[in-house]
Amino acid sequence: MDSLNQYREIIKNIIEEYAQFQPARGDVQIEVVLDEKNDHYDLVYTGWNGAYRIHGSVIHIDIRNEKVWVQYDGTEDGVAEVLAQKGIPRDRIVLGFKPPEIRPYTDFAAG
Numbered sequence: 001m002d003s004l005n006q007y008r009e010i011i012k013n014i015i016e017e018y019a020q021f022q023p024a025r026g027d028v029q030i031e032v033v034l035d036e037k038n039d040h041y042d043l044v045y046t047g048w049n050g051a052y053r054i055h056g057s058v059i060h061i062d063i064r065n066e067k068v069w070v071q072y073d074g075t076e077d078g079v080a081e082v083l084a085q086k087g088i089p090r091d092r093i094v095l096g097f098k099p100p101e102i103r104p105y106t107d108f109a110a111g
Contacts, residue, residue, distance in 0.1 A: 007063060007092070008036060014086065015059055015061075027048050031044040039062055041061045043058045044057055059072065059074065068088055072097055080095060090109070
C-alpha cells in the first residue's frame with residue numbers, strides 16, 4: 001500500500017475510534033465525515049447542552065501535497081501524537097492550527 005493510502009486508513013481509523021466516545025453532557029450527535037476524494041476528514045459534534053447549541057469539529061484533518069494537515073484538534077491527548085504513534089512520520093504531519101512562524105519549532109513538519 002502506498003503511503004497516501006496508508007495515511008488515509010490511519011486517519012479514518014483514528015476518527016472512527018474517537019467517534020466512539022460520547023460527550024459527558026448534552027444531547028450530542030457524533031458525525032464522521034470522510035471525504036476521500038478531496039482528502040478531508042472530520043469528526044463533528046452537533047446537538048444541544050440545555051439551552052446551548054453545540055456544533056463544531058472535534059478533529060479536522062486534510063491531506064495536502066502528500067502531508068497530513070491537522071487543521072483542528074479538540075482532543076485531550078493531541079491527535080498529531082496519535083497519528084505519529086500509528087505510523088505517519090512526524091515530518092509528514094503539519095499542525096495547521098499553529099501559526100506558520102511557530103511550526104518550525106514543533107516536533108512536526110513546518111508546512
